[in-house]
Amino acid sequence: xxxxxxxxxxxxxxxxxxxxxxxxxxxxxxxxxxxxxxxxxxxxxxxxxxxxxxxxxxxxxxxxxxxxxxxxxxxxxxxxxxxxxxxxxxxxxxxxxxxxxxxxxxxxxxxxxxxxxxxxxxxxxxxxxxxxxxxxxxxxxxxxxxxxxxxxxxxxxxxxxxxxxxxxxxxxxxxxxxxxxxxxxxxxxxxxxxxxxxxxxxxxxxxxxxxxxxxxxxxxxxxxxxxxxxxxxxxxxxxxxxxxxxxxxxxxxxxxxxxxxxxxxxxxxxxxxxxxxxxxxxxxxxxxxxxxxxxxxxxxxxxxxxxxxxxxxxxxxxxxxxxxxxxxxxxxxxxxxxxxxxxxxxxxxxxxxxxxxxxxxxxxxxxxxxxxxxxxxxxxxxxxxxxxxxxxxxxxx
Numbered sequence: 001x002x003x004x005x006x007x008x009x010x011x012x013x014x015x016x017x018x019x020x021x022x023x024x025x026x027x028x029x030x031x032x033x034x035x036x037x038x039x040x041x042x043x044x045x046x047x048x049x050x051x052x053x054x055x056x057x058x059x060x061x062x063x064x065x066x067x068x069x070x071x072x073x074x075x076x077x078x079x080x081x082x083x084x085x086x087x088x089x090x091x092x093x094x095x096x097x098x099x100x101x102x103x104x105x106x107x108x109x110x111x112x113x114x115x116x117x118x119x120x121x122x123x124x125x126x127x128x129x130x131x132x133x134x135x136x137x138x139x140x141x142x143x144x145x146x147x148x149x150x151x152x153x154x155x156x157x158x159x160x161x162x163x164x165x166x167x168x169x170x171x172x173x174x175x176x177x178x179x180x181x182x183x184x185x186x187x188x189x190x191x192x193x194x195x196x197x198x199x200x201x202x203x204x205x206x207x208x209x210x211x212x213x214x215x216x217x218x219x220x221x222x223x224x225x226x227x228x229x230x231x232x233x234x235x236x237x238x239x240x241x242x243x244x245x246x247x248x249x250x251x252x253x254x255x256x257x258x259x260x261x262x263x264x265x266x267x268x269x270x271x272x273x274x275x276x277x278x279x280x281x282x283x284x285x286x287x288x289x290x291x292x293x294x295x296x297x298x299x300x301x302x303x304x305x306x307x308x309x310x311x312x313x314x315x316x317x318x319x320x321x322x323x324x325x326x327x328x329x330x331x332x333x334x335x336x337x338x339x340x341x342x343x344x345x346x347x348x349x350x351x352x353x354x355x356x357x358x359x360x361x362x363x364x365x366x367x368x369x370x371x372x373x374x375x376x377x378x379x380x381x382x383x384x385x386x387x388x389x390x391x392x393x394x395x396x397x
Contacts, residue, residue: 001066001067002032002033002034002035002036002066002067002068003034003035003036004035004036004068005035005036005037006036006037006038006039006049006197007158007182007195007197010039010090010094010197010198011200012037013037013084013085013087013090014037014082014083014084014085015035015036015037015082015083016080016081016082016083017033017034017035017036017080017081017082017083018033018034018079018080018081019031019032019033019076019078019079019080019081020032020033020034022076024075027073028059028071028072028073029071029072029073029074029075029076030069030070030071031053031069031070031071031072031076032064032067032068032069032070033068033070033081033083036068036070036083037049037083037085038051038058038061038068038070038083038085039061039090039093039196039197040061040062040063040068040069041060041061041062043063043195043196044194044195044196045118045119045120045196046093046097046120046196046197047093047120048060048061048062049061049085049086049089049090049093050085050086050089051083051084051085051086052083052084053070053072053076053081053082053083053084054076054078054081054082056072056073056074056076057072057073058070058071058072059071059072059073090197091227091228092227092228092229093120093196093197094197094198094199094204095199095204095205095206095226095227095228095229096120096125096225096226096227096229097120097194097196097197097198098156098184098198098199098202098204098205098226099125099146099205099208099224099226099227100115100118100120100125100127100226101184101186101190101192101194101198102146102149102150102186102190102202102205102208103127103142103146103208103210103222103224104118104127104129104172104190104192105172105186105189105190105192106142106145106146106149107129107131107142107222108172109145110138110141110142110145111131111138111142113129113130113131113220114129114130114172114173115127115128115129115173116128116129116130116219117219117221123225123229124211124223124224124225124229125223125224125225125226125229126221126222126223126224127221127222127224128216128217128219128220128221128222129219129220129221129222130218130219131219131220132215132218132220133215133220134213134220134222139210139213139222142210143208143209143210146208147207147208149186149189149202150202150203150205150206150207150208151203152202152203153201153202153203154186154187154189154201154202155187155200155201156184156185156186156187156198156199156200156201156202157184157185157187158182158183158184158185158198159182159183159185160180160181160182160183161181161183162179162180162181163178163179163181166181169183169191170191171183171191171192171193172190172191172192173192173193174193175193176193177193181193182194182195184196184198186202187202204227205226205227206226206227206228206230206231207226207227207230207231208224208225208226208230209224209225209226209230209233209234210222210223210224211223211224211225211233241255244259248262277312278315281312281315281316281319282316282319284316285316285317285319285320288301288303288316288320288328289301289320289323289326291303292326295395296395297325298325298326298327298348299323299325299326299327300326300327300328300329300391300394300395301320301326301327301328301329301330302329302387302391303329303330303331304330304331304332304333304383304384304387305330305331305332306332306333308332310332310334310339310341313330313332313341314341317330317341317343317373318343321343321344321345321346321372322345323345324345324347325345325347325348326344326345326348327342327343327344327345327348327350327394328341328342328343328344329342329387329390329391329394330342331383331384331386331387333380333383334377336380337377337378337379337380338377338378338379338380338381338382338383338386339375339376339377339378339383340365340367340374340375340376340377340378340383340386340387340390341373341374341375342356342373342374342375342390343372343373343374344372344373346372350371350394351371352369352370352371352372352373352374353368353369353370353371353374354371355374355390355393355394356368356369356374356376358393359386359389359390359393360376362389363378363379363382363385363386364378364379364382365377365378365386366378
């Protein structure tokens with residue numbers, strides 16, 4: 001059995017140990033030690049530690065019953081070894097995990113919301129709470145109380161109890177084991193069974209900042225950061241606000257108001273722009289229609305267009321399709337590739353897709369559509385002949 005020093009004292013950064021078993025499997029060495037400071041990956045939901053054994057990087061750490069397995073890619077000679085963990089990573093994980101306990105406790109006390117999901121990601125942490133909704137006012141209230149507890153610097157204690165002793169402990173959630181139950185207590189404020197690494201005082205969390213929340217499968221998912229992560233989160237946001245305020249020639253506190261005004265102006269300009277474009281497209285469409293050919297009561301627009309956006313062409317075609325007895329055949333030079341667009345009025349009973357499939361047997365055309373509109377890409381050299389075949393087929397229909 002591996003003695004787990006990280007449970008007794010998570011502040012130990014280096015430790016001497018002895019190798020009790022070493023296996024070489026698939027180009028990796030799997031090492032068991034008599035004792036360790038490496039926390040196994042995702043034990044209790046917490047990411048594992050990173051670090052070295054005798055200077056060799058540990059790529060993975062996991063539990064194997066009562067043992068901890070350390071995975072390395074280089075052989076470690078000798079029996080006695082020196083373990084070293086990345087302290088910044090360990091401190092970060094303790095800040096996030098202890099902060100999660102505190103935040104979950106505050107939400108439970110204020111809104112009777114239980115934590116039903118928990119994840120420490122690379123950048124952010126989230127908890128899933130079994131409440132139906134969360135307002136801005138709720139989030140501010142939760143955040144304020146949690147940070148007041150942090151600044152009060154309450155002591156955090158970890159200890160082992162048996163099942164009988166649990167009767168006297170007001171647990172926030174029930175343990176998943178029946179013996180050697182490890183309790184993490186925030187000085188008479190919160191009691192939670194947990195096997196993770198935790199800080200000694202709430203003050204070491206530094207700060208808890210709720211970033212956002214959303215409804216998730218009937219619960220509310222709250223994303224937050226603690227400690228150094230919260231500082232980094234504030235740093236980049238402060239820089240963004242500062243840069244934006246300089247761009248807008250506005251005080252940082254007035255940035256949102258200035259942005260809202262500019263956004264409203266942008267929406268108005270875009271609306272006016274859309275209306276102008278629509279008028280322009282309609283004028284172009286009428287010009288196209290004025291050049292139409294006529295055969296047996298049907299008008300044909302047969303046109304190869306240059307320097308026109310495909311979306312613009314689609315708008316023109318849709319506008320003209322409000323006219324009766326009209327068929328539109330367009331060819332475009334799109335970056336030296338041919339592009340087809342054929343459409344008809346709704347009152348015409350002609351299956352353009354059937355014709356498209358027939359012509360596609362003769363030429364290499366990628367595309368499709370429906371009975372009233374088809375489009376596709378082809379070789380630029382084939383485009384004139386394909387357009388001509390469409391026109392000839394349609395005039396014979």
